Amino acid sequence: MILLSPFFHLMPQKDKKKKTVQQSPKKLVKKKSSLKKMSGLAFSIKKVEDGIAVTRGSVPAGLGKLVYFLDPYQVPTRTFPGIVMASDKKSTIIFALAQNYLLTTDLLVTILRSFNGSLKTDFVIDVQISRLLGQSLDIFGNGNFIKKNSLKKLLPKPQNGIAKRVSVWRPLITGIKVIDCLFPIGLGQRQLIIGDRYTGKTTIAVDTILSQRKTKMKCIFVSIAQKQSAVNKLISTFKKEQAFHYTTLISANASDPVALQFLAPYTGCSLAEIFSTLGGDSLIVYDDLSKHSVAYRQMALLLRKSPGRDAFPSDIFYLHSTLLERAGQYFSGSLTALPVIETLGRDVSAFIPTNIISITDGQIFLDSGYFNRGILPAVNVSLSVSRVGSKSQYPCLGYMSKWIKMKITEFRGLESLLSFADDVDNLTALKLKFGLRLSEFLCQMKSEVCSCYDQLLLFALVFKGALKFVAANKVSMFIDFFVSWSNEFLLRHEISLKQYYVSFSNTWYFNFGDKKFMERKGFVNFYCYILNLFIKGLPK
Numbered sequence: 001m002i003l004l005s006p007f008f009h010l011m012p013q014k015d016k017k018k019k020t021v022q023q024s025p026k027k028l029v030k031k032k033s034s035l036k037k038m039s040g041l042a043f044s045i046k047k048v049e050d051g052i053a054v055t056r057g058s059v060p061a062g063l064g065k066l067v068y069f070l071d072p073y074q075v076p077t078r079t080f081p082g083i084v085m086a087s088d089k090k091s092t093i094i095f096a097l098a099q100n101y102l103l104t105t106d107l108l109v110t111i112l113r114s115f116n117g118s119l120k121t122d123f124v125i126d127v128q129i130s131r132l133l134g135q136s137l138d139i140f141g142n143g144n145f146i147k148k149n150s151l152k153k154l155l156p157k158p159q160n161g162i163a164k165r166v167s168v169w170r171p172l173i174t175g176i177k178v179i180d181c182l183f184p185i186g187l188g189q190r191q192l193i194i195g196d197r198y199t200g201k202t203t204i205a206v207d208t209i210l211s212q213r214k215t216k217m218k219c220i221f222v223s224i225a226q227k228q229s230a231v232n233k234l235i236s237t238f239k240k241e242q243a244f245h246y247t248t249l250i251s252a253n254a255s256d257p258v259a260l261q262f263l264a265p266y267t268g269c270s271l272a273e274i275f276s277t278l279g280g281d282s283l284i285v286y287d288d289l290s291k292h293s294v295a296y297r298q299m300a301l302l303l304r305k306s307p308g309r310d311a312f313p314s315d316i317f318y319l320h321s322t323l324l325e326r327a328g329q330y331f332s333g334s335l336t337a338l339p340v341i342e343t344l345g346r347d348v349s350a351f352i353p354t355n356i357i358s359i360t361d362g363q364i365f366l367d368s369g370y371f372n373r374g375i376l377p378a379v380n381v382s383l384s385v386s387r388v389g390s391k392s393q394y395p396c397l398g399y400m401s402k403w404i405k406m407k408i409t410e411f412r413g414l415e416s417l418l419s420f421a422d423d424v425d426n427l428t429a430l431k432l433k434f435g436l437r438l439s440e441f442l443c444q445m446k447s448e449v450c451s452c453y454d455q456l457l458l459f460a461l462v463f464k465g466a467l468k469f470v471a472a473n474k475v476s477m478f479i480d481f482f483v484s485w486s487n488e489f490l491l492r493h494e495i496s497l498k499q500y501y502v503s504f505s506n507t508w509y510f511n512f513g514d515k516k517f518m519e520r521k522g523f524v525n526f527y528c529y530i531l532n533l534f535i536k537g538l539p540k
């Protein structure tokens with residue numbers, strides 16, 4: 001049986017094993033020739049604990065590199081990978097990238113060699129681009145498809161330098177009114193979605209992906225430490241809403257080893273980089289990075305690394321910044337990142353939330369109080385911000401957004417007076433009345449994404465004061481009615497205007513430097529024309 005094994009020559013013979021242990025690791029690292037020799041040898045395992053293997057002798061692979069575990073007594077031989085997390089002169093500590101029960105002291109640790117003779121120690125994702133979308137993949141890019149002419153991409157990788165980047169200038173339409181108007185996101189931006197448990201964080205990320213249906217955006221959803229049932233639900237939502245053909249789902253579930261959960265965002269980011277370097281736009285959602293930090297903390301504690309604040313290791317900031325810095329607007333394409341963070345008891349000043357807030361270009365804070373009162377999406381207007389997105393917003397929408405933001409912030413401040421509405425002065429009563437309608441107007445159910453065109457019309461309508469004519473409980477009915485009315489109107493009478501709009505939005509990207517472009521072409525006049533027509537028809 002043993003003789004049949006192709007890895008028999010790797011088995012530790014009694015005298016060879018001693019030799020392995022006695023070799024000086026310094027010499028091994030210095031001399032490439034000796035490295036080659038070592039790669040032909042296997043290292044036995046001294047101790048196995050919690051998915052970690054401690055080898056006898058130092059494995060000549062750097063920190064964070066890939067090694068393989070193999071069972072010499074199994075025919076055909078099966079291997080599974082591991083990640084080197086610590087090393088000294090006498091031993092190397094390796095995390096298994098497989099279920100813990102597969103790891104035993106009978107296994108051997110080896111380094112594989114590629115065809116050109118170099119050592120295969122880097123994490124490489126092996127994917128076929130044409131079959132990449134519409135797949136649910138594991139962290140090595142293994143889905144339910146055959147890999148042929150595959151493309152290899154490194155997982156942890158340095159970020160692109162500043163010379164390759166340009167500033168954010170194109171808008172990403174999320175399809176969510178409150179975000180697109182008040183906290184606009186630009187392509188290449190990193191916008192954090194933060195909030196307590198069960199406040200609609202995933203829903204915002206999923207809706208953003210759904211509203212890319214008519215664009216050429218490639219989307220990647222990285223699900224970290226979620227239940228398999230939640231991942232299945234996501235897949236069925238994407239399929240139902242016809243969004244799976246431009247989406248890839250990378251998942252490392254809660255039942256998977258922590259090392260897999262730790263590597264999942266890197267796989268997602270590498271895939272997104274493939275799309276953006278090919279000249280397209282890609283969007284990546286990390287759901288969620290607080291579970292990623294917990295996985296890394298678990299790994300660090302098992303490695304006896306000295307714990308810092310909240311028991312997280314000191315390099316956790318570095319870990320997230322290197323990941324999120326890979327997003328940006330490049331000459332070739334863009335990579336937009338939407339990391340998700342879960343807070344405890346609305347505490348945004350905890351260690352991980354503050355880290356990610358300082359790395360990203362803005363945050364959307366979801367409030368459990370609003371969620372419980374049925375204000376969906378539960379965006380807290382005063383704690384949310386978008387630092388670079390306004391540069392990419394349509395000037396017309398940007399102009400209206402300042403006014404809407406002022407009105408809604410004012411209303412949130414006065415909201416507590418709603419129960420004494422009869423006792424307040426006239427001005428406050430008016431503000432409360434309008435704020436209540438505006439708050440209703442900004443509410444939106446999940447999967448009901450609103451196109452950029454409809455949003456522009458709706459906001460212009462609010463700006464022109466149309467909400468005065470509508471009761472607060474009829475605002476959603478009014479929105480549905482207006483959207484269908486305006487679309488029908490344009491189709492019936494002014495088809496050329498819609499075509500004009502479409503050609504305008506296509507040429508918009510090429511006129512980004514010209515802020516007056518919109519006004520000069522008479523766009524505001526066009527909205528006013530339609531709105532006047534509509535408002536005239538409303539009851540007084």
Ligand SMILES: Nc1ncnc2c1ncn2[C@@H]1O[C@H](COP(=O)(O)OP(=O)(O)OP(=O)(O)O)[C@@H](O)[C@H]1O
Nearest residue numbers: 196197198199200201202203204376377444445446
């Ligand atoms: N705008 C919305 N309209 C209708 N339902 C919504 C909306 N936003 C969220 N929900 C509902 O709220 C629930 C929680 O949403 P979601 O799973 O997105 O929250 P989460 O913060 O990601 O949760 P978790 O912390 O468990 O990951 C879901 O049942 C979802 O359907």
